[in-house]
Amino acid sequence: MPLYLTALATLLLTALSLGPSFAHVLEAPPRLIVWSPELWREATVFNGQFELFARIGGPLDVAAMLAAALLTYLLAGERPAVWFALAGTCLLVLGLGAWFTLVAPVNAVLDSWTPGPIPSDFASIRLQWETGHMVVAAAKFLAFASIGIAVLGPRLP
Template structure:
């Protein structure tokens, strides 16, 4: 149980690192022109997905396994469910709002951006911001869970 909880916390923290970076960058990036914003999308962020994306999938799986493992512990279950749900919603947000923008804009150049590129940019930026907030909540829930302990007498 301790190893699974540790793994969930670490994977959540690692996936949060990229989401939090997006959140911190957002105010400046909303001021960038189309060429600079697109350049960042095409050159800076591919590594984020390759590393953080794997951690995010791992966090979703680990938190789901933790829900199953801790299901009979009434004090720990709500925190575990909260973390797992936040992580699952975070992942869904990526596929619903971020991935379509990536697919639409990554192959383009500044000259071929659609006239409504700022709508797509805002969708991408605010989706990442919401993901960061959900991952912060998930990490806090995981951390709270770790304070509950593995001893059944403490968890009941």
């Protein structure tokens, strides 16, 4: 029963962690191609558009990683499931690492922006912010798939 509940919790937490990241991917094309710089800055930087992404998404990311690590531990004697669980755990860690490497530095720049003229480095900042979220979403998607295989795939005796 602990393995079943851990597997369920890991899948749910990973799916919930993936959700906001996938939302970023879905909204990226118009934000990169259609939106004016003024609209992008207004929606992204001001008015708290993504506040809950941080308040809820961050703890979900950590909870998904911890649950995946526990699942990996519980599957230690089961091959190949343990390898898929370990890969999923590593991919979740990679996703968080990508966020800290690609998105967090841009968020620090965005925190310094104020209303007024569009900054001269706007295009590069926007591109890094949008693509950084896409990289994070890809890692989480692969993590979810790998954990799904670990949980649902056949176990070898």
